[in-house]
Amino acid sequence: MSVVPAEVLPGGDLAVAETVPRAAAELGPRARLWPSLVAVYRAQLSRARVARIPLLFVATFQSVGIMVMMRGVVDTRAEAQSVVAGSSVVVVAYVALNLLAQYFGQLRASGGLDHYATLPVPPASVVLGAAAAYASFTVPGTLVTAVFGCVLFGLPLGNLWILAAVIPLAGAALSGLGAACGLLAPRPELATLLGQLGMSAALLLGVLPPDRMPGIIQFARDLLPSTYGVEAYARTFGAQPDWAVVLADLGVCAGVGVVSLAVAAWAYRRAAVR
């Protein structure tokens, strides 16, 4: 069916055995970090329309449901603060940790990573682009949960702007963990399981007021990066929040985020070339 005889191709010397070794050909351009990160982010964000909106509803309803249930149990203002902050961050954990782990687990299992691995794109762009998109998916759900919670428990809405820092930083820490779980798990079912476990941990340890927990559970709570997002947010409900502690909490999220995203980028490279 080919209509072009191999002998008449441009250059005249084509499709014949090459007797003289040529110099190595020039390589095609490399995709740079930021432009490809933006391209991956945009592509991932467009998936929200197709697949993610129903899941976002699930995430939001879940958190709203938790707060309604806790309404009858909570009696102090401090407890109310941690329930509202915890429920809001659970939305981030659900989407960034659980769903991202599932996404990368399935992508790896189905061979979809080959597509990215045969493009000259830095691993960090793929991981960060997807993580940033999943963190963005959480914004509406987190806002709705936070506002609903504040109204339900009679907390002030004045410092809600702190979510602009909590969502990206907790999002970075949790989505890095999610991506690493998804990429390292040998089977997609295990990736889903790890995502679910992480999400359950964030739910149980983040939403319940910490004062009533036994020591070991409190320790586990301190190990979970989402805790620092919850605490940073909960502190801003006070009349005079201690901004230095808030900043320190957010700093922990950022640090875990950097480390976990670096691990995820490494896991991506490992998964892509087997």
Add this chain to the structure above:
Amino acid sequence: MCAVRGLTKTYAAVKGRRGAPGVPEVRATDGVELDVRRGEIFGLLGPNGAGKSTLVRQLTGLQRPDSGTVEILGHDIVRHPERAARLLAYLGQESSALDELTVSLAAETTGRLRGLDVRQARAERDAVIEELGLGPIAGRALKKLSGGQRRLACFAAALVGERPLLVLDEPTTGMDPVARRAVWAAVDRRRAEQGTTVVLVTHNVIEAETVLDRVAVLDQGRVIACDTPAGLKEQVAGEVRVELVWRERAPLDVPEVAVLRERAVETGRRWTLRLAPEEARAAVATVTGGAAFAALDDFTLATPSLEDVYLALGGAARQGLVKA
């Protein structure tokens, strides 16, 4: 432009567990040697499990061989697998990375990740969508398309951001004839204008005979022949393929038919025989007269295809190649 020497990859044996039998060690590629010349459409033909996809994964830097070398346009791909992405475009069998994107965004994003800037990526996206006739479905998500359309969309993504080598793993699977023609026209255009080289994996013999300049026949991880389709067919030029289909069962009481049976490959009611021309004439005379004719449902005589070459070369899989 692409030289493969002594490429070997062994998959380790898997121990049997309860309920799942063990799998012995498998040599997916076994000392493969190939030379692909610039500007040619080079085919890898073989049944499922022959090692085609493993070979392609090693060519594209996705998998490290146990031993051997792959050199593409002067670059050592085994030592520098990351360079493969800057030399070639790869169309794999899976589309899951692009499934939820629209056709147009899949092509644009792939172009961006191949190092194009936004303006170039959009211009190339529009050109490819126009060229392959994807305009009417450009705004639809890949997973909402039929298998053939989705394949064509992935092919479009592979073409955005020009590369001197295209590695296509069964590109036309599930496509209708119009889409197939669009694929081969696009390949030919790039070959004529830019001297693009194509490495094509297929198990479709008709496609192999019509589009390929040269073909390597793979069987159990080894290259058992490598030549032009016509050159390969010359190896079995002295033979004719006779296919007999019986109504219910073969009339083995006819002595001539009983003799033919020894040389036939039986698939249900179908017998496939490779015979010398005079033997074929005698066989046809036998089955079209007398008692045998009453039992005959259909028969065909054909010149040998690449499938016959594969079988004559000792290919292990008897029915592995597709003839449509």
